[in-house]
Amino acid sequence: MDPVAGTAEHRGPVEVRARAPGKIILTGEHAVVHGSAAVAAAIDLYTNSSLLLRPAGPGEGGGAGSSAVELDLRDSGLTFSWPCSRLRGALGEEISANPGAPAPCSPDQLAAIARLLQDQDIPEAKIWLSAGLSAFLFLYTSILGCRPGKAVVSSDLPMGAGLGSSAAFCVSMSGALLTAAGAVSVGAHRGAEGWEVLEKGALELVNQWAFQGEKIIHGKPSGIDNSVSTFGKMIKFKKGELTNLESRNPVKMLITDTRVGRNTKALVAGVSERASRHPDAMASVFHAVNTISEELSSIVELVAEDEIAITSKEDKLAELMEMNQGLLQCMGVSHSSIETVLRTTLKYSLVSKLTGAGGGGCVLTLIPTLSSNIVLEKVTRELESHGYRCFKVEVGGRGLQVFRG
Ligand SMILES: Nc1ncnc2c1ncn2[C@@H]1O[C@H](COP(=O)(O)OP(=O)(O)OP(=O)(O)O)[C@@H](O)[C@H]1O
Ligand SMILES: C[C@@](O)(CCO)CC(=O)[O-]
Ligand SMILES: [Mg+2]
The missing domain is CATH 3.30.230.10 (Ribosomal Protein S5; domain 2)
Structure with a gap:
C-alpha cells in the first residue's frame, strides 16, 4: 500500500x-x-x-x-x-x-x-x-x-x-x-x-x-x-x-542478568577504538568470530534424532559459544560479573557466554536437553546468591x- x-x-x-x-x-x-x-x-x-x-x-x-x-x-x-x-x-x-x-x-x-x-x-x-x-x-x-x-x-x-x-x-x-x-x-x-x-x-x-x-x-x-x-x-x-535459520532441535537457554548497567553505544565505540589501535590483530579476531558464526549456523540446522546425536550437536554449540566468549574478552567487553557467571556455571559443566554488548548485562547458558532439573535449580540458586536474576526464555x-x- x-x-x-x-x-x-x-x-x-x-x-x-x-x-x-x-x-x-x-x-x-x-x-x-x-x-x-x-x-x-x-x-x-x-x-x-x-x-x-x-x-x-x-x-x-x-x-x-x-x-x-x-x-x-x-x-x-x-x-x-x-x-x-x-x-x-x-x-x-x-x-x-x-x-x-x-x-x-x-x-x-x-x-x-x-x-x-x-x-x-x-x-x-x-x-x-x-x-x-x-x-x-x-x-x-x-x-x-x-x-x-x-x-x-x-x-x-x-x-x-x-x-x-x-x-x-x-x-x-x-x-x-x-x-x-x-x-x-x-x-x-x-x-x-x-x-x-x-x-x-x-x-x-x-x-x-x-x-x-x-x-x-x-x-x-x-x-x-x-x-x-x-x-x-x-x-x-x-x-x-x-x-533465516531452521533450528531443527529446540535450543534451551538460561539467561542470567548480572544487573550491572552498561551502554551499548559506549561498548561498540570501545571495540572500534581497540580495532583502530590494533587493526591486524583485531581483524584476525573478527575473522575468527565470523568462522565461529558460520559453523554454528550450519550446526543449528542439522537434524539430531537420537540422544547421542543431540548430545554431540549440543557439545559443538557449547564449544563454539565458549570460543566466542574468549574472543569477546579479547575485544575488551567482558566484565568481572560475567566472569563470575562463567565460573559458576562451569562448576556444573555448563557453558556460558555474554550476549549483546557485554560490559555487564546478560549472560547466556546453554542448557543441554538431557540435563536434569536438579542441576538447573542448583546453578540458578548459586547464581542468584550473587544477586543476579535468572530466567528461562523460549528461543526463535x-x-x-x-x-x-
Ligand atoms: N522501553 C523503553 N522505553 C524507553 N527507552 C528505552 C526502552 N527500552 C530501551 N530504551 C532506550 O534504550 C537504551 C538501552 O539501549 P542499549 O542498546 O544500551 O541496551 P539494550 O538494547 O538493552 O542491549 P543490547 O543493545 O546490548 O542488546 C535505554 O537507555 C533507553 O534509552
Ligand atoms: C554489540 C552489538 O553487536 C549487538 C548488541 O546487541 C551491536 C550491534 O550489532 O549493533
Ligand atoms: Mg540496544
Missing part, C-alpha cells in the same frame, strides 16, 4: 498496539559491526507500544492533551508531553508526515530534539532514557508530523542489559506509528488474540525506520537487533544480509505483531 502522508490528519481517533520481541545473540556480537557473521534469535519477552492518535486541530474534541504529543513510559513511571506548537517551533514549520522510506536523522534535527528534551524534567538517575526519548521524537515526528497523540510503552525486557531493549522499543514504536499512519498493510496471517503479522514489504519498512532509531541510540548499529526483533525466528546476519519465536483497535 502507498504511504498516505498527511491523510491520518483528517481521520478520527486511531488506536493501534504493536509488540516486538527482544533477542539473544548466540555468536558474533561486536564482530558483526565490523562485517563478520552473527547468529541471533528472538525471545518471548516483548516491548509493547500503544498509540492513540487524536483528531488534529481545534474544535475537534479530544480533551486534555489533545494538542500535544505525549509519551508514557510505564516501567519508568515517567510521562512526557510536548505541545504541538512547541514541536513545530523547534523542528520547523515545514515538518510533515512522511511515512515512506526513512531519511537518517540530520545533525540539525538531532540538535532540535536535544532542545526538546531540555524542556522535560528527566531525573538525573534516569538520564539514560534520553537516548530512547530522542529516538521516539525522531520516529514520531518524521512519520506523523505534529499530529497530536499519546504513546504508552511497557516492556518485559530489562533495559540496557543486552537483550535488545533498544531495538524492541524502536521496532514496536515504528510498527505502531506506521500502522497508524496507514503506511503499511497486514498480511494474511491473523494470530492469537487478534495480533496480526504485517506483510513482508511492510516489515521491511518498519525495519528501516527502527534502524534509524537504533542509530540514534547506538551510534553505529549493525542492524542485527532491529532485524531479528522485526522478523523474529533465528537468523544469521552478515553485512546487512539476513538468512515471532517478530513484530500489531493489533488495531
Whole structure:
C-alpha cells in the first residue's frame, strides 16, 4: 500500500498496539559491526507500544492533551508531553508526515530534539532514557508530523542489559506509528488474540525506520537487533544480509542478568577504538568470530534424532559459544560479573557466554536437553546468591505483531 502522508490528519481517533520481541545473540556480537557473521534469535519477552492518535486541530474534541504529543513510559513511571506548537517551533514549520522510506536523522534535527528534551524534567538517575526519548521524537515526528497523540510503552525486557531493549522499543514504536499512519498493510496471517503479522514489504519498512532509531541510540548499529526483533525466528546476519535459520532441535537457554548497567553505544565505540589501535590483530579476531558464526549456523540446522546425536550437536554449540566468549574478552567487553557467571556455571559443566554488548548485562547458558532439573535449580540458586536474576526464555519465536483497535 502507498504511504498516505498527511491523510491520518483528517481521520478520527486511531488506536493501534504493536509488540516486538527482544533477542539473544548466540555468536558474533561486536564482530558483526565490523562485517563478520552473527547468529541471533528472538525471545518471548516483548516491548509493547500503544498509540492513540487524536483528531488534529481545534474544535475537534479530544480533551486534555489533545494538542500535544505525549509519551508514557510505564516501567519508568515517567510521562512526557510536548505541545504541538512547541514541536513545530523547534523542528520547523515545514515538518510533515512522511511515512515512506526513512531519511537518517540530520545533525540539525538531532540538535532540535536535544532542545526538546531540555524542556522535560528527566531525573538525573534516569538520564539514560534520553537516548530512547530522542529516538521516539525522531520516529514520531518524521512519520506523523505534529499530529497530536499519546504513546504508552511497557516492556518485559530489562533495559540496557543486552537483550535488545533498544531495538524492541524502536521496532514496536515504528510498527505502531506506521500502522497508524496507514503506511503499511497486514498480511494474511491473523494470530492469537487478534495480533496480526504485517506483510513482508511492510516489515521491511518498519525495519528501516527502527534502524534509524537504533542509530540514534547506538551510534553505529549493525542492524542485527532491529532485524531479528522485526522478523523474529533465528537468523544469521552478515553485512546487512539476513538468512533465516531452521533450528531443527529446540535450543534451551538460561539467561542470567548480572544487573550491572552498561551502554551499548559506549561498548561498540570501545571495540572500534581497540580495532583502530590494533587493526591486524583485531581483524584476525573478527575473522575468527565470523568462522565461529558460520559453523554454528550450519550446526543449528542439522537434524539430531537420537540422544547421542543431540548430545554431540549440543557439545559443538557449547564449544563454539565458549570460543566466542574468549574472543569477546579479547575485544575488551567482558566484565568481572560475567566472569563470575562463567565460573559458576562451569562448576556444573555448563557453558556460558555474554550476549549483546557485554560490559555487564546478560549472560547466556546453554542448557543441554538431557540435563536434569536438579542441576538447573542448583546453578540458578548459586547464581542468584550473587544477586543476579535468572530466567528461562523460549528461543526463535515471532517478530513484530500489531493489533488495531
Ligand atoms: N522501553 C523503553 N522505553 C524507553 N527507552 C528505552 C526502552 N527500552 C530501551 N530504551 C532506550 O534504550 C537504551 C538501552 O539501549 P542499549 O542498546 O544500551 O541496551 P539494550 O538494547 O538493552 O542491549 P543490547 O543493545 O546490548 O542488546 C535505554 O537507555 C533507553 O534509552
Ligand atoms: C554489540 C552489538 O553487536 C549487538 C548488541 O546487541 C551491536 C550491534 O550489532 O549493533
Ligand atoms: Mg540496544
